[in-house]
Amino acid sequence: MNNHAIIDTSIYTAVTEAIRAEAQRILSGGQVTAVVGYAAARRKGSAQPIIITDAADAGKLIFTSACVNNLAVYLTKTKKGILKDGKIGIVVKGCDLRALFGLMGESQLKRENLHLIGIPCLGVLGSTMQPATALTTATIASKCGECDVHMPSGCDFIPAVELPQGPQLEGKYAAEIARLEALTPAERWAYWKEQFAKCIKCYACRQVCPFCFCEQCLCDRNKPQMVDSTPRPSGNTAWHIVRAMHLAGRCAGCAECERVCPMDIPLNLLNRKMAKELKELYDYESSLEVQEKGPLNSYAEKDDQSFIK
């Protein structure tokens, strides 16, 4: 029986209008040199990242349930030569904004160089392989089920749109993590072995991640070759574990890694689990505030040391 509820996204029309007006305003006024946002693409219902520098292009900007990308990745140093100097406007959902504040905390971005255009967000699609899919409780991204930043704070502009009360969303990640936690280590290992065996080392997960901004990824070096580069079970497992560890205390939970994986590996479970551990051990979580250092980059006297036996 199909009991999936449709989510009414009609507010996105008003959100779109508001973004366009704001972009037009700040570009024509010279407040920013560019605005990073979303625009419609060829396929019905699709959206893709766009960087506009001309106020006349503000009308191209949209916000719909297909606007899944975390645009913060375009502000990192891996994207050389894309953005000119000066202040940049950027369209951000709450989840994306957490990544931006995280990047500020790691001295990758300066708040004063950004004009943050926040999105009152009901949620976006979990997969845009078929972008014209209606947004329902079944097709919505798992991360949206646990979102507490529908109305992001700390922005320079946010459309004056009220979020309607939508259908109840289940916390899919929490449920799945609980399920995995209840398994024996051997069962859990078997589960992940099966998942990692699917990996083809396309590195889509790494390339969309705003926190994977190392100019040369450790795993791309061959002197020494830390992690086998071929898409085989051992190298794949090492890759995903290394990445989860390198993101611990940094990952903002935008779940882009999971969305973009062409092999449907539930990567965000690893990051969510790490986030859960860090919350329990160090009372740390990614937020809409600049935090100087993550828990794994700093030492505090009160840090849990029970793991030292």
Place this chain on the structure above:
Amino acid sequence: MLNYISEQNLNDLLDQLIKSGKRVVAPRINSGTPLYEPLSASGEMDLKELPRRSAKETFFPVCEDILSYEKEGLDIKLSDVDPARFPETVLVGVRPCDAAAIPVLDAVFSWDYKDQFFLERRRKTTIIGLACTTSDDACFCTAVGLSPSTTKGSDLFLTPVEGGGYACETYSQKGEELVGNHKELFADTTAANPLPLAEARTEAFDLKKIKAWLDDNFENSYWDGIAISCVGCGACAFVCPACHCFDIVDEGTEKKGQRRKSWDACGFWKFTHHASGHNPRDLQPKRYRNRIMHKFKYYDDKFGQTLCTGCGRCIRVCPVGIDIAAIVEEISHK
């Protein structure tokens, strides 16, 4: 002329092939993801969705050993891979966009040096193609001279008919042998009409005009604009039926290990990075330009073929929604 097979008989055919020791590869759901995988029974086959990855991996695996080595004192013992052990395979349920790409790949893998890892698998595989009755707006096979019923690359081609089962036609000796060895499963003819084919989603591209523009516009600011969002992963190349670039690495220690080849992509930053630090394609737009150039110009220059079959997978999996059909169509209007 045997040209009909019922659903049940197709399943029986596959089960008979499996029982006789042949490897039968078909679209199958692997924990929710449709992939071309070996079947242990015909019931596993699921032809509803286009597999996430293409059929190229039946001939060009994601990763395979090409030799192994072991050091014994000052000597090294090299062990070759024996292509004789590649199994006899029947690849079934192959969409036209996937089947048509295989003969395209023949050209590069037999260019002067014969890559037996690919060619031996080719010799040992019979391809049963399947016409498409559904499509989505990422499909653009009709733009590159193909269609939902293209038989290119198929040894035996199945077209679904009303009432179930498939009209079929052989296009090669391999196809004829397959049918001949299982005559009892095929019927003489069918009065049933073929099911309507998937609608053509796009007009045909003027591939010559596109190539002519590419011939003259290597240094055009157009490239800086279209690839600005490309994040440099390998998803498009890996799901593509025609992309065939690969890496060769040694894994193991200096005493014992394997040399392997595995899929690689020109979208990666390090694809053309020299040990000296020099990188001819140092910025993403240059790397994306190479993708378009290779598919719509270089492969034509070298082998007279287009390196794209319009399957639309790259469009569906691209993390940032880059649409190659939109780009090539734009070029065709320049």
Place this chain on the structure above:
Amino acid sequence: MCESNKNIYLPNLVTIADIINETPDVRTFRLVFQDEAVRDSFSFRAGQFAEYSVFGAGEVTFCIASAPTRAGYIECTFRGVGRVTESLRNLEQGDTMAVRGPYGNSFPIEEFYGKNLVFVAGGIALPPLRTLICNCLDQRDKFGDITIVYGARTEADLVYKRELAEWHERSDVRLVKTVDPGGESSTWDGKVGFVPTILEEAAPSAENSIALLCGPPIMIKYTLPVLEKLGFTDEHVYTTLENRMKCGLGKCGRCNVGNVYVCKDGPVFTAKQVKAMPLEY
């Protein structure tokens, strides 16, 4: 296994018969095929390259630096830059490594018969020309005047010092060696100046001549105009290109410059061909 089922990626084992330290960071290996049949039948043309294996580290591409006219061994000259070349430096005389090849096109030496040859090289780029120089000197009467202009940053950076001494002694070779200003020692007996400048000074005649040029991109950039000034046309200037390679035989898709595969259409190109290529090398 019959020829048609040959594994094209399987290399031939070789023993390192000799190691010559050309400079503090450049080394030459003399390699002998372990399989007698291969040793006797291996042949190549000047300009071709091979893939050299250090098992565990991988393969690396170098031109075959010895002359095709010298039987029984092949040589490669390299600097430790990346993972494989640094592993090569750890190998010793008597160690086993492997080679597959020869690959690529070659200098069209038959078209050079009866012509004057002008070789211009810089630093570690002498190896691709050394194979041809030695080939020509082994068949000296087939060619006209032979002029070699070779320079490096400093005296210590000159490679093939032994050959340079031999060429210097020959009366049928005009060798002009140079070091960059500041690179000379108190006992230096050659010229001082950048290769393009010294070439212009030496002013070899372009009449009935072929120029062969190999060097770092900056040297090429400044040498081509000098050759043009001296009267060499682009069809009569040859050079070699290098690019990141893996398979070396036209399949892995990484060494292309536009639609030109350096491993199949090259590595030897005329200046005319190079100028027609897009700038991605």
